[in-house]
Amino acid sequence: MTKNFRMINATEELVAFCDLAQANGWLALDTEFVRTRTLYAELGLVQARTGAEIVLIDPLNGVDLSALWQLLRSDVITVLHAAGEDLEIFQRNNAAPKYLFDTQIANAFITDGSQIGYAGLVEQMLDVSLDKSQSRTDWLQRPLSPAQLEYAAADVEYLAELYPTLRAKTVASGMEPLVLAECQEQVAKRARxxxxxxxxxxxxxxxxLDGTGRAILRELAQWRLELAREKNIALPFVARDHILTDIARKKPSNRHELSQIEELHPKSLRLYGEAILQCVERGAAVPESEHPEEIPRYDQDSQYKRFFKAAKALLKEAGEAANIPVPLMGSRKQINEVYVWQHFTRESTxxxxxxxxxxxxxxxxxVATSMAELVAANR
Known part of the structure; x- marks a missing residue:
């Protein structure tokens, strides 16, 4: 573990570090956050490295992070590993990286397409075993211990060492354009x-669910998401998915009937009972012609099975022809998206x-053209 890092405790120190990163043209970046009962991750620490300079930035001590967010929007290359949740934090601060290099994505393209965690990649490429003992830290607590700070600093110390090697390998293998394209697709997806x-x-x-049940579920899901966004509450702490489905199926019309819904927490009943019943009432009043489209369970359907098998073969053939690791071509979820899009999604949706x-x-x-033809052939 490194002790060669410094804490940034003032805005002008962060500005100076960002100027250095701008001059170098890249920085390795990671965040520590807490997401337990909240919809949005709560940022607890930012770690960054450019050149030999490793810094830890405490967003809870009054440092203005504007210079960092501006840096990410610039032409500087932002190096992250498995950037998904970090990107959500950046997006909420209008700081989507203009140029992202994700070391997990890069490694997948130049190997067999599998996803490897940061510690595994560090051990594989640098022969360094990282201490994972601080992984369950509450990053919103203060003060953070020296061990916690060292653990956090290691996340960017070695990330910066992985980057040049992986970048060179993507260039040498001809994969760099695809790696960068996939990175930008991940940035775009996290913005949605x-x-x-x-x-x-x-x-x-x-x-x-029947048509009325789907209309009720539509009302319930919309209400829950809008409430969660407004109050920053994790969705399950409003009501879990299966509870919404159960309500939509049983269609309670009063508070007593609603209280009989299994696993609906008494607190949720007290806080949200009236809103839930209003959702049920609105959904039940939707005319049949306006019911949401049916999305049946299709994975046991013979037509779907034929499509899925053919789609897997198509992706394998296309990946091998383009010398792209087949697992990166498309997952089961991505294949299913096509099937649902073509068979169970109205044009208005x-x-x-x-x-x-x-x-x-x-x-x-x-594969888009071939996939569309495949869908048409399996109607």
């Missing part, structure tokens, strides 16, 4: 917010959604 009125589509068990990954970006360039 679920359309509240379509949140019902992501809830398991929707296939068990499509207008409010992003089209499937396999129809967009570098994947779309390789």
């Amino acid at each position: 917010e679920t359309v509240a009125e379509l949140a019902w589509r992501d809830i398991g068990g929707v296939n068990l 499509k207008a409010k959604l992003y089209s499937p990954d396999l129809y967009n970006g570098w994947r779309g360039e390789l």
